[in-house]
Structures are given as structure tokens and as C-alpha cells.
Amino acid sequence: MNFDFSEEQNMLRDSVSRFVMDNYDFATRNEVVASELGYSASNWNTFAELGWLSVPFSESVGGFGGNAVDTMVVMEQMGKGLVAEPFVGTVLLFGGLIEKAGSADQREALLPDVIAGETQGAFAYLERQSRYDLADVTTRAESAGDGYTLTGSKALVFNGMAAQTLIVAARTSGEQYDSDGISLFLVDAAAGGVTRTGYRLMDGQLVANIEFDGVTVGADALLGAAGEALPAMQAVVDDVTLALCAEALGIMETLNATTVEYAKTRQQFGVAIGSFQALQHRMVDTFMAYEQTKSMLYRTVCSLEAEADDASRNLHALKVLVARYGKQVGDEAIQIHGGMGLTDELDVGHYVKRLMTINTLFGDGAFHQARFNELTYN
Amino acid sequence: MDTQFSAEDLVFQAEVRQFYKDNYTAELQAKLANLDTYKQTQIEWQKLLFDKGWVATGWPQEYGGTGWTDTQKFIFSTERSSAGAPDVVPFGLKMVGPVIYAFGNDEQKQRFLPGILNSDDWWCQGYSEPGAGSDLASLKTKAELDGDEYVVNGAKIWTSYAQYADWIFCLVRTNNEGKKQQGISFLLIDMNTPGIKVNPIVTIDGHHSLNEVEFNDVRVPVANRIGEQDKGWTYAKALLAHERTSIAGVADSKKNLAQVIELARTEGGSGRSLINDPAFQKQVSDIEIDLMALEFTELRVLAALSSGGAPGPESSLLKIKGTEIQQAVQELRMQVAGTFGGVLSDESGGDISGHEFGSDARRAYMYGRATTIYGGSNEVQKNIISKAVLGLG
Numbered sequence: 205m206n207f208d209f210s211e212e213q214n215m216l217r218d219s220v221s222r223f224v225m226d227n228y229d230f231a232t233r234n235e236v237v238a239s240e241l242g243y244s245a246s247n248w249n250t251f252a253e254l255g256w257l258s259v260p261f262s263e264s265v266g267g268f269g270g271n272a273v274d275t276m277v278v279m280e281q282m283g284k285g286l287v288a289e290p291f292v293g294t295v296l297l298f299g300g301l302i303e304k305a306g307s308a309d310q311r312e313a314l315l316p317d318v319i320a321g322e323t324q325g326a327f328a329y330l331e332r333q334s335r336y337d338l339a340d341v342t343t344r345a346e347s348a349g350d351g352y353t354l355t356g357s358k359a360l361v362f363n364g365m366a367a368q369t370l371i372v373a374a375r376t377s378g379e380q381y382d383s384d385g386i387s388l389f390l391v392d393a394a395a396g397g398v399t400r401t402g403y404r405l406m407d408g409q410l411v412a413n414i415e416f417d418g419v420t421v422g423a424d425a426l427l428g429a430a431g432e433a434l435p436a437m438q439a440v441v442d443d444v445t446l447a448l449c450a451e452a453l454g455i456m457e458t459l460n461a462t463t464v465e466y467a468k469t470r471q472q473f474g475v476a477i478g479s480f481q482a483l484q485h486r487m488v489d490t491f492m493a494y495e496q497t498k499s500m501l502y503r504t505v506c507s508l509e510a511e512a513d514d515a516s517r518n519l520h521a522l523k524v525l526v527a528r529y530g531k532q533v534g535d536e537a538i539q540i541h542g543g544m545g546l547t548d549e550l551d552v553g554h555y556v557k558r559l560m561t562i563n564t565l566f567g568d569g570a571f572h573q574a575r576f577n578e579l580t581y582n
Numbered sequence: 583m584d585t586q587f588s589a590e591d592l593v594f595q596a597e598v599r600q601f602y603k604d605n606y607t608a609e610l611q612a613k614l615a616n617l618d619t620y621k622q623t624q625i626e627w628q629k630l631l632f633d634k635g636w637v638a639t640g641w642p643q644e645y646g647g648t649g650w651t652d653t654q655k656f657i658f659s660t661e662r663s664s665a666g667a668p669d670v671v672p673f674g675l676k677m678v679g680p681v682i683y684a685f686g687n688d689e690q691k692q693r694f695l696p697g698i699l700n701s702d703d704w705w706c707q708g709y710s711e712p713g714a715g716s717d718l719a720s721l722k723t724k725a726e727l728d729g730d731e732y733v734v735n736g737a738k739i740w741t742s743y744a745q746y747a748d749w750i751f752c753l754v755r756t757n758n759e760g761k762k763q764q765g766i767s768f769l770l771i772d773m774n775t776p777g778i779k780v781n782p783i784v785t786i787d788g789h790h791s792l793n794e795v796e797f798n799d800v801r802v803p804v805a806n807r808i809g810e811q812d813k814g815w816t817y818a819k820a821l822l823a824h825e826r827t828s829i830a831g832v833a834d835s836k837k838n839l840a841q842v843i844e845l846a847r848t849e850g851g852s853g854r855s856l857i858n859d860p861a862f863q864k865q866v867s868d869i870e871i872d873l874m875a876l877e878f879t880e881l882r883v884l885a886a887l888s889s890g891g892a893p894g895p896e897s898s899l900l901k902i903k904g905t906e907i908q909q910a911v912q913e914l915r916m917q918v919a920g921t922f923g924g925v926l927s928d929e930s931g932g933d934i935s936g937h938e939f940g941s942d943a944r945r946a947y948m949y950g951r952a953t954t955i956y957g958g959s960n961e962v963q964k965n966i967i968s969k970a971v972l973g974l975g
């Protein structure tokens with residue numbers, strides 16, 4: 205039994221945490237978000253130099269060879285700083301799919317540039333109707349000569365505007381909702397027939413709707429075996445879900461600390477509002493919410509590392525708690541700040557909006573609870 | 583014990599329904615949703631209600647009110663909500679108007695009530711200050727007598743729609759001695775008076791409705807004081823209870839919940855409608871059942887009111903439960919929208935994501951966090967109930 209981080213993990217954590225402390229105060233972060241692509245290219249270079257972009261990749265392609273704990277350590281600190289750079293979109297989703305589904309050639313051709321910070325990527329999987337079902341894919345890839353022609357619409361593609369290369373989930377066979385028949389394709393974002401429309405989500409990130417109108421790609425664009433992409437997609441999405449939960453934990457910790465501090469200083473009726481027992485108990489509740497989430501995160505990451513049978517059940521449980529307790533922590537943070545909590549100027553609302561976004565990524569609490577129930581009681 | 587509508591009530595209901603159908607047009611709705619045309623359109627809409635004689639639903643007839651029975655008021659607000667139409671802006675018609683006709687002198691009534699009724703004057707509420715929120719009575723904006731004028735100095739904050747306002751009704755300190763509640767006066771201040779500065783505050787929904795209002799040597803005629811000097815707290819307190827009663831928003835919650843249920847018929851994953859998911863049904867009915875009870879709580883409070891009582895601590899109950907339900911409905915709509923519930927609208931309120939309601943759901947949810955904070959926070963309402971009803975502490 206050991207809940208300590210390794211020396212390397214401590215160094216990684218300190219590295220991210222120091223960057224956030226020194227270079228990512230809230231005002232700077234807002235400038236970054238307001239910029240054209242919603243992140244800073246120079247920060248991205250720094251991330252590459254500090255080695256963070258290499259964390260999840262194998263040593264054979266120049267990666268750090270990290271495991272889920274390493275990613276967790278990075279993401280928790282990024283959550284505390286509300287880091288807007290597309291670590292999830294480019295490194296975890298795009299890079300993760302290449303690592304998991306790609307051939308040795310594809311990995312060697314693409315991942316070194318991701319690690320060096322020279323590639324921005326995105327994973328185009330979601331469609332207007334698909335909600336949280338990864339197999340709900342109607343975009344089609346028809347065989348054409350040696351290659352394929354892609355036709356369909358994707359929505360809410362994270363980092364979709366900045367990406368030079370997209371990984372697109374499309375059907376080479378089967379019907380909407382079928383697990384079989386989904387394939388992944390590497391598509392140049394500037395290719396003919398690709399149209400992108402960018403818009404923002406409440407956490408500030410720039411996403412894209414992307415139309416594929418008869419986009420032709422060669423046979424080498426296929427990532428993994430034709431029609432068999434779903435297991436790799438699911439595995440990467442599971443990794444990302446865990447990472448997002450770690451980010452959420454960092455956010456919850458920050459929100460709780462900010463709120464307790466505010467309650468100690470804000471005076472009404474001649475006393476600090478933190479002296480009211482009604483508020484004290486609620487801050488105790490949010491403290492417990494944070495601790496419970498942390499425990500479930502550790503439980504999940506341990507089971508994933510051990511490849512234990514209950515790993516996916518744990519992951520569903522974790523996402524349920526992140527939804528439930530994330531909401532509680534966010535609600536209380538705003539409520540206890542009173543009118544201040546409603547202002548855009550204060551960081552609290554921004555942390556809450558990121559937490560709410562995380563809640564809906566790859567399945568909300570209700571979705572994961574249903575999956576948990578299926579796995580447990582059926 | 584009887585809540586059946588009479589034949590006359592049913593006729594009235596049909597008339598109100600027809601009125602909204604004829605007048606609350608799609609064009610009007612679009613102009614209300616657009617921030618650039620909101621103010622003018624809201625005023626036009628209220629003028630339409632005024633012409634019909636339906637703008638001041640709670641006022642006595644002698645001052646231009648409808649003189650409706652409780653049942654008629656209930657029917658009217660239910661029909662308004664079902665039509666999706668907004669309520670009137672509360673600051674004039676629901677807040678300061680009743681204070682003026684209850685506590686103002688004849689000259690004040692003649693001077694201010696017509697502009698409130700025909701919506702020529704847009705009012706805002708200047709109560710809260712940076713240091714005086716829940717502890718409102720500790721407010722510090724001071725008004726010092728100089729001849730027949732007060733000289734006002736200080737700052738108000740969270741003033742909704744001050745940027746549109748022609749007038750602000752303010753609580754100001756006129757006396758520092760004795761209990762803090764006893765040195766407060768109620769002033770009506772022309773927003774065009776020299777020395778007033780309005781600074782915008784953007785909220786977490788990305789919009790500008792809140793403001794800070796600064797007062798630097800602002801001269802206000804004594805004739806603009808309601809009632810007696812140092813007695814303003816009494817007048818304000820009467821108003822606060824009214825405000826809480828109207829914040830409950832039962833009719834709007836019914837309409838909004840029905841809308842979420844409709845959305846849940848078409849949204850869903852893996853080809854299944856959300857509304858057919860038993861877990862989702864439980865979430866909906868948890869809210870709906872509480873709302874059914876609250877509808878009758880509201881009717882009970884209104885009935886007690888019309889038999890002569892002033893809204894007392896029951897208004898706190900309505901406020902707490904009403905706002906909890908509003909937030910639960912907003913949350914459910916976000917849940918139905920899924921990840922699209924995070925979409926930000928563009929400057930004019932439009933949405934280019936192609937999703938039909940995600941960005942609206944987000945905006946309502948984010949701004950909706952305020953309902954448990956304004957009008958006296960829900961914590962403060964619980965303190966009121968525990969003291970005034972339960973006799974604790």
C-alpha cells in the first residue's frame with residue numbers, strides 16, 4: 205500500500221505547478237484565452253521544452269514513457285491553473301490515438317512532432333446527434349481507388365481550428381450505432397472539401413464544426429485496421445476521461461481554497477461570513493466532496509495501472525463523482541461569494557465553467573451512472 | 583376549499599390567451615432576444631400591456647392597477663409564461679411603484695406613477711453596496727441635508743440595468759446614531775443628475791446587466807424623499823417581501839420544465855429519447871412534484887395576502903423553494919443539451935454551433951446562479967424563517 209508519487213512524478217508536478225505560479229496568473233490566462241486560437245504558441249513551446257508533451261508517449265518515439273499516474277499529476281496542476289493550452293486535444297486525444305492505433309511508421313512519422321510541439325492535432329468524432337455514444341457515427345468513408353472519400357459533418361471538435369492534422373472517425377461499413385465498421389483517418393485540415401467553422405465554449409476553448417464534403421485521402425491515411433477503430437477510440441477516451449477527472453480535482457481544490465479564504469475575509473453583520481455555521485457546514489461538505497473525489501481518482505488510477513477487472517467500473521464511478529461533487533463545489537463557490545461570484549472579473553466563475561465543461565465531456569454523470577449500473581447490477 | 587375556475591375565469595383565461603397569441607409575435611421575440619434592441623422592445627411591449635390596462639397586475643385600481651382577483655392574477659401569469667413572454671421589468675412596476683403609492687405623498691404619486699405605468703421611466707434599485715449585501719442596513723452611502731436638497735456621496739453595486747435607467751430608488755444613510763436600521767432614508771434620484779457615474783459589471787453569462795453606481799456630491803431635492811427622514815428602512819422592508827414573492831417564478835418554471843420535457847423527446851443517445859430513460863424521468867418528476875406543491879404554496883400565500891395580510895416569512899419560503907426549482911430546471915436543460923450546453927453565443931446573442939438551445943441553456947444556467955443570491959440570499963431567508971416562524975435564536 206503506497207499512495208506516494210515517485211521522485212520523477214514529484215518533479216513533474218513541481219514543474220507544472222511552478223509554471224502556473226510564475227507564468228499563468230489569472231490575467232495572463234485570460235489574455236491567452238482571448239487570443240485568436242485560444243492558447244499561446246509560446247507557452248506550447250515551453251511545454252515542449254519542459255517535456256510535458258512527451259509524457260504519455262513511449263520511449264521508442266522519444267516519449268517519457270509515462271503511465272496514467274504521470275498524466276494525472278500533470279493534469280491536476282493544469283486544472284489548478286486553468287491552463288487553456290490544448291494538451292487534451294493534441295497530446296492526449298490526437299497523440300493518444302496515434303500511439304494506440306497507429307502503425308510503427310505512423311507513430312515514428314507523427315509523434316516526434318507532437319512531442320516537439322510542432323504539430324497541433326484534433327480528433328473529429330462527435331456528430332450533432334451522437335451525444336455520448338462513440339459508435340454513433342454517420343460520417344462515411346467510401347473506398348475510392350487506392351484510398352477513401354470522406355463525407356459527413358463533425359461537431360464540437362476540440363482544438364479543431366488550430367489543428368493542422370485531424371483524425372476523423374468515419375464508417376467504412378455498418379450502420380449508425382454499430383460497433384463494427386468505424387475507421388480512423390488522418391486528414392490534412394487544409395485539404396480540399398474540409399470546411400471549418402470555429403466557435404467558443406464557456407471554458408474559453410475554441411472548437412470547430414467540420415464539414416467533410418467528398419474529401420479524398422490515400423490508403424496510408426488509415427490509422428489502424430479498417431472497421432476496427434472503436435476499441436482504440438474507447439481506450440483513448442478512457443485515458444482522457446481519467447485525465448479530465450484529475451484536472452477537475454485540481455479545479456475543485458482551487459475553488460474550495462478560494463472560497464474558504466473569501467469566507468474568512470468577507471465581513472457582514474460585523475463578522476466574517478465564515479463564522480456562520482450554516483456556511484461552515486457547507487464548506488465542510490465541499491471539503492469532503494473534494495476528498496472523496498480524490499480517493500476515487502486514486503482508486504481508479506491504481507486499478508488502471510494494475511489492469512484490474514474493475515477498472516472501467518471504477519472509471520464510471522469516478523466520472524459520476526466528478527459530476528456530482530464538481531457541481532456541489534462549483535455551486536457553493538459561487539453562492540458563498542454572493543454577488544462577487546456572479547462576476548466575470550473573478551476567477552471563480554471561470555473555474556466553475558471549466559468544471560461544467562468537463563462534466564459533459566465523454567459522458568455526463570447520468571450517462572456514466574447508467575453504465576455503472578449496467579456493469580454492476582445487470 | 584375549492585380551486586375550480588368559474589365561468590368568468592374561463593372567459594378571462596381565453597381572452598388573455600388570445601391577447602398573447604395576437605401580440606407576442608415572433609418578430610417581437612427576436613427583438614427582445616437581441617441585446618441591441620432589447621430595451622426599446624421591452625418598453626414597446628410594456629406600453630402594449632399598459633394600453634390594454636394589464637401592466638400593473640398587483641396595483642389597486644385607484645392607482646391604475648387591474649384590481650384583479652387572485653385567481654385572475656394566477657391565470658394571467660400562467661398564460662404569460664405559457665406564451666413564453668417576459669414579465670414586466672420589476673424595478674418600476676413591482677418595486678418602487680408600490681412604495682410610492684403606499685408611502686409617497688400626493689405630489690409624488692402624481693409625478694412618478696404615470697411614468698412607471700406607461701414605462702416612459704426606466705427605474706433601477708440602488709440598495710446593495712460593496713460593504714452592505716446581506717447586511718443591507720449597514721449601508722454607508724450618505725445623504726446630508728443642505729437647504730432643501732440632500733447631497734449624496736457613496737457607491738451602490740450590483741445595480742441591475744442602471745445603464746438603461748432614468749431613475750434610481752436608493753437607500754441612503756441620513757443618520758449615524760442609534761440602530762443602523764433607524765438612520766436610513768428612501769430617495770428617488772434622477773440618473774441624469776450631475777455627479778452620478780455608472781460603471782459596467784460583466785457577469786458569468788458574458789452579459790452586462792449589472793453596474794456599480796457612484797455618487798459624487800449628487801444633489802437631490804428633499805421633495806424626492808419618500809416618507810419621513812430616517813424611516814426608509816420600514817418602507818424598503820415592505821417592498822422586500824413583495825420582491826421575494828415575485829422572485830419565486832412558479833409559472834415560468836412550469837413553462838420551462840415543460841419545454842425541457844419536449845427537448846428530451848428529441849434529444850438522447852444511441853437513438854433513444856432521453857425522456858424514455860427511467861433515470862431521467864426520475865430527475866424530471868423529482869422537480870415536477872416539488873413544483874406542483876409550490877404552485878399551491880404560492881396560491882396559499884397569495885390568498886392570505888389578499889385577505890389583508892402583508893407578505894411575511896412565507897414569502898421567504900416561496901423565494902427559497904422557487905429559486906431552487908428554477909435552478910434545477912436550468913440544470914436539467916443543460917443536461918439535455920450535453921456538451922452543446924457549453925456553447926458561447928456571439929456578440930448579438932446568436933449561436934453558430936448549429937445547436938438549437940445549447941447556448942440559451944448555458945446563459946440561463948449561469949445567470950440563474952444569481953437567483954439564490956439576490957432578493958436576499960437563500961441563507962438569509964432561512965435565517966428569517968428560523969427566527970420568525972420557528973422561534974429559534
Ligand SMILES: Cc1cc2nc3c(=O)[nH]c(=O)nc-3n(C[C@H](O)[C@H](O)[C@H](O)COP(=O)(O)OP(=O)(O)OC[C@H]3O[C@@H](n4cnc5c(N)ncnc54)[C@H](O)[C@@H]3O)c2cc1C
Binds near residue numbers: 541544709714959
Ligand atoms: C444578478 C444580480 C442582480 C442584482 N440586482 C440588484 C439590484 O438591482 N439592486 C440591488 O440593490 N442589489 C442587487 N443585487 C445584489 C444582491 O441583493 C446582493 O448580492 C445580495 O444581497 C447578497 O449580498 P452580497 O453579494 O454582498 O453577498 P454577502 O452578503 O457578502 O454574502 C455572501 C454569502 O454569505 C452568506 N451569508 C451572509 N450573511 C449570512 C448569514 N447571516 N448566515 C448565513 N449566511 C450568510 C450569503 O448568503 C452568501 O452566500 C443583485 C445581485 C445579483 C447577483
